Amino acid sequence: MLIEVKNLNKTYYSGKINFKALNDINFSLEKGEFTALVGPSGSGKTTLLNCIGCIDNPDNGEIFLEGENIIFSKPDKQAELRRENFGFIFQTYNLIPVLTVYENIELPLKILKRYNDGEIKKMVLSILDEVGLSGLDKRKPLELSGGQQQRVSIARALVKKPKIIFADEPTANLDSATGEAIVDLMKNLNEKDKITFLFSTHDQLIMKHARRLVHIRDGKLSESEV
């Protein structure tokens, strides 16, 4: 089992109002899954992805990554977990604007400090080819279309071959044709490179590409197989 979540709770405190965004979540994910987290707006999709991805802290519960409980790690340990195991794709792409496409994609490898420049170059160029952006490596993010930017961000998440990629509404800012192309790309990479994907969406067209659907409503989960 890649990820196992047990009794996870998360409350938002804003002023005097407490809002329970995740309510006793139990959930697990096998290696190689291509799973969509679906639910209406405000149901807790983003919150759950952030907690599992170690970029937010839940109230209590347990999160196991390959059997190791990673909940409430220290900030530097969390950084290491993300660096070594996780890739992120954001709805708003979040590319670094001053860096070129090439530099954006190599950034996670530089942070990882595991490969030399020659290896990095090979990896970046082959991933650029995989996401269909060969030849655009010298462009800046703002010189690309939304779909192209999202491809760059997929390449950035994918380049270090993480154990899992979290994608929070990766297609929400794209038109439906581009959105479907992006999910197709993710699915291909899932099949070819055996990368586990957990992504959220409320788009029917996107959902139907998922191999497993996890429904969330008011912070609670229910499941259905596709």
Added chain:
Amino acid sequence: MKYIFTIAFKNIIAQKRRTALTFAMLSFGISFFIVIYGMLEGFDISSFDNLIKSQTGHLKIRSTDFDEDSPYDLDNTFKFSSDISSVLESESFIKGYAERINFVAEIDNTIDSSPVIVVGIDSQKDKSVFDLQDKMRGELKPESCVLGSVLAEDLNLAIGNLCYITFRDSSGMITSIELEITGILTTADLVINSTTVLININDAQSLLNTDKISEIAILTDNPDKVYGYRDILSSKIPDRQIITWQALAEDFANITRTKRKGSSVILIFILIISMVGIINTMIMSVYEKKTEIGTMKALGMTDRQVEYMFLFEGLIIGISGCLIGLFLGSVFNFYFAYVGVDWGALMGAEDLASMGFSVTGKIKSTWPLSAYLVSFILSMAASAAASFYPARKVLKMQPVECLRTIQ
């Protein structure tokens, strides 16, 4: 670490206008600091130089029981013996010496009168130590006198006029004589200009009925070695007091030191204000990059690495802005240090004198090493602090909080 530096550098390049503005502020402040500091130091050095050339020389020989409280009293006089003159002639470090006799008197133009200090000089020998005669219109002739310019103006006296000088001679007799004015003296020192009357030392001695002198002023080959020279002279002339220009100028030096402290505080304040630019730039830079910080943390960068990124950004701006400032300051200072400016002619010597600067002619700025160091250290400290503080605040947040700002 190299890629962190690269990102920092690219972030700076991306904000061309802001960077230019920060550089402009910083380099203006620093170059201003350097130039003014060098100028003030130049003023001080020039003031001391003037003091030496108009009043103190490098060393003075006085009577052992010289009374500081009544320096112009005839009790302070002593005989210029042949022993002393043979010592002065034999020491090779002595470039010139001149004996003087000073006494207080009253000058009047038949309408008004004014207390003065009469200085009896030997025109020829005095030139070898002092430059008073270069600052003189007309010349000192036997049985005549030269007046300080302010004094002459106050009493409405000019070259060719007669004046009356009244004083007590060595036996206490009140004497009054009539002298023709043959010269007017304009120095950088307001006190000299308003209180001094020069006459020939021979005339002075015969008027006072004495063969003694008040002091011998000495010019040496090196003003920095005067303490050693003093000791040599003291051992050879044991019955007289040998005093250095530093001791003679002590009051003046104290004023200079206080003045310097005051102006340093103001200048450092200007320097600090110019650094507000860096602080502002860095705060903006950090806050507008909140999402990027969140992204980089999500990619696995540690807080320390992100902190370094901003530290690099601040230091690159701080160091290069400072270097530009030091360079510009040096370029301006080059002119002031090698060509010099006649501030007296520009601003009026009297105004300068009333500000406490006794200077004339072209004043050359120094190369103020301490100002360079202070600028560099302060810009370094300011840019480090300016980067760390906002970065710390942002880094305390969870990555998700940084990411949230744009949604």
